Amino acid sequence: MGLSGIYGGSDDEQGIRTLQGAADAGVTFFDTADVYGNGHNEELLGRALRDRRQGLVIASKFGLKAQTGSDRQVRGHPDYVKQAVRASLRRLGLDYLDLYYLHRVDPQVPIEDTVGAMAELVQQGLVRQLGLSEASPATIRRAAAVHPIAALQSEWSLWARDLEAEILPTCRELGIGLVPWSPLGRGFLTHQLTQLAPGDYRLTAPRFQGDNFQENLVRAGRLAELATQWNCSAAQLALAWLLHQGNDVVPIPGTRSLERVHENLGALQVQLDPTQRAALEQLFPPGSTAGERYPEHLMRTVNL
Ligand SMILES: NC(=O)c1ccc[n+]([C@@H]2O[C@H](COP(=O)([O-])OP(=O)(O)OC[C@H]3O[C@@H](n4cnc5c(N)ncnc54)[C@H](OP(=O)(O)O)[C@@H]3O)[C@@H](O)[C@H]2O)c1
Incomplete structure (x- = not known):
C-alpha cells in the first residue's frame, strides 16, 4: 500500500526493487488491493513479480471505491x-489470484450474495482462496457457511488488539488464518515516527492526533527501550509479538525500503519467552491506546 504513496511519496523504480528484493530474500506472500493508488x-506489483510468480502467494482485494475522502464507497454486489476481479487480474498481468478478499463488508448486500459470487470465481479458476477484511464474528460465520474462508485480514498489533476478544476465537474455531494489517501500527510502533508532516493520511486517525499521539508515544518509547534491552529493533519486536501468536497468524508489514524488508524479516529470529510476552502485553493492554484507529465515519465500516 505504501508503494502507492499513501504515507508520503513513492518511487516506482524503488518500489520494484523493494518488491523483487523481498522475493529474493524469501518473502512469498504479497498483499495489494484494487483501491491502493x-x-x-496492482500494476506495480504485477510489473515486479509477474515473471517470477511461481511459489508466490499473491493476494488482492475488492469492494472499496476510493480509499480516502468523502467519495469512499463499499461495494459488495x-x-x-465479477467485474472487479477481471480488472485486478488485468492490472496485475496474472491469470489467477491466490487469495481474494472482500475489503469491507457492504451493509447493503447480504454477505451470502457477495461470497456466493466470490465462490464462482474459485470455480472459474480465477481465484484460489477467499478472504474477508474487518468482518465481524457473525459475518465471518455466515460467509464461511457459503464457502470456506481462508483468511481474515484485519488490523492487529500491540496497539490495536480489539479483535482478540471475539474475532480471533471465531477464526480459530472455523480454521481461518489471521493476516494482521498494519502490524507496525502504520509505522508508529517502530518509534521512528515521532511526528507527522501536515497532510499525512495518518493524521485522520484520532490515535495519531494531538494529546492522544503524545500519550501513545510514551508507550512506543518504552517498547523501543525493551527492544534495545532484548537486542532487536522496535519494529522486529512488534512483529515478533504477532508471530508468537501462532502459526495461523501471518503479519504483512509494509515498507518502501529494501533495507527495512531485511530488518523486518529479522523478526523471524526473535524468540520471546513467556515473561517477555507478558511484559509486552502489560505495556499495551487491549483498549489502552489513546484514540480510535479510524475517524468516526470509517469506524462505522469495520466489524460489520
Ligand atoms: N485490509 C485493510 O483494510 C488494510 C488496511 C491497511 C493496510 N493493509 C495492508 O497491510 C499492509 C501493511 O500496512 P501498513 O503499511 O499500513 O502498516 P505497517 O506495516 O504497520 O507500517 C508501515 C509504515 O511503517 C514504516 N516502516 C516499515 N518498516 C519499518 C522499520 N523497520 N522501521 C521503521 N519504519 C518502518 C513504513 O515506512 P517506509 O515505507 O518509509 O519504510 C510505513 O510508514 C499494507 O501494505 C496493506 O497491504 C490492509
Whole structure:
C-alpha cells in the first residue's frame, strides 16, 4: 500500500526493487488491493513479480471505491465482484489470484450474495482462496457457511488488539488464518515516527492526533527501550509479538525500503519467552491506546 504513496511519496523504480528484493530474500506472500493508488499498486506489483510468480502467494482485494475522502464507497454486489476481479487480474498481468478478499463488508448486500459470487470465481479458476477484511464474528460465520474462508485480514498489533476478544476465537474455531494489517501500527510502533508532516493520511486517525499521539508515544518509547534491552529493533519486536501468536497468524508489514524488508524479516529470529510476552502485553493492554484507529465515519465500516 505504501508503494502507492499513501504515507508520503513513492518511487516506482524503488518500489520494484523493494518488491523483487523481498522475493529474493524469501518473502512469498504479497498483499495489494484494487483501491491502493486506484489501480497503481496492482500494476506495480504485477510489473515486479509477474515473471517470477511461481511459489508466490499473491493476494488482492475488492469492494472499496476510493480509499480516502468523502467519495469512499463499499461495494459488495455480485455483479461488481465479477467485474472487479477481471480488472485486478488485468492490472496485475496474472491469470489467477491466490487469495481474494472482500475489503469491507457492504451493509447493503447480504454477505451470502457477495461470497456466493466470490465462490464462482474459485470455480472459474480465477481465484484460489477467499478472504474477508474487518468482518465481524457473525459475518465471518455466515460467509464461511457459503464457502470456506481462508483468511481474515484485519488490523492487529500491540496497539490495536480489539479483535482478540471475539474475532480471533471465531477464526480459530472455523480454521481461518489471521493476516494482521498494519502490524507496525502504520509505522508508529517502530518509534521512528515521532511526528507527522501536515497532510499525512495518518493524521485522520484520532490515535495519531494531538494529546492522544503524545500519550501513545510514551508507550512506543518504552517498547523501543525493551527492544534495545532484548537486542532487536522496535519494529522486529512488534512483529515478533504477532508471530508468537501462532502459526495461523501471518503479519504483512509494509515498507518502501529494501533495507527495512531485511530488518523486518529479522523478526523471524526473535524468540520471546513467556515473561517477555507478558511484559509486552502489560505495556499495551487491549483498549489502552489513546484514540480510535479510524475517524468516526470509517469506524462505522469495520466489524460489520
Ligand atoms: N485490509 C485493510 O483494510 C488494510 C488496511 C491497511 C493496510 N493493509 C495492508 O497491510 C499492509 C501493511 O500496512 P501498513 O503499511 O499500513 O502498516 P505497517 O506495516 O504497520 O507500517 C508501515 C509504515 O511503517 C514504516 N516502516 C516499515 N518498516 C519499518 C522499520 N523497520 N522501521 C521503521 N519504519 C518502518 C513504513 O515506512 P517506509 O515505507 O518509509 O519504510 C510505513 O510508514 C499494507 O501494505 C496493506 O497491504 C490492509
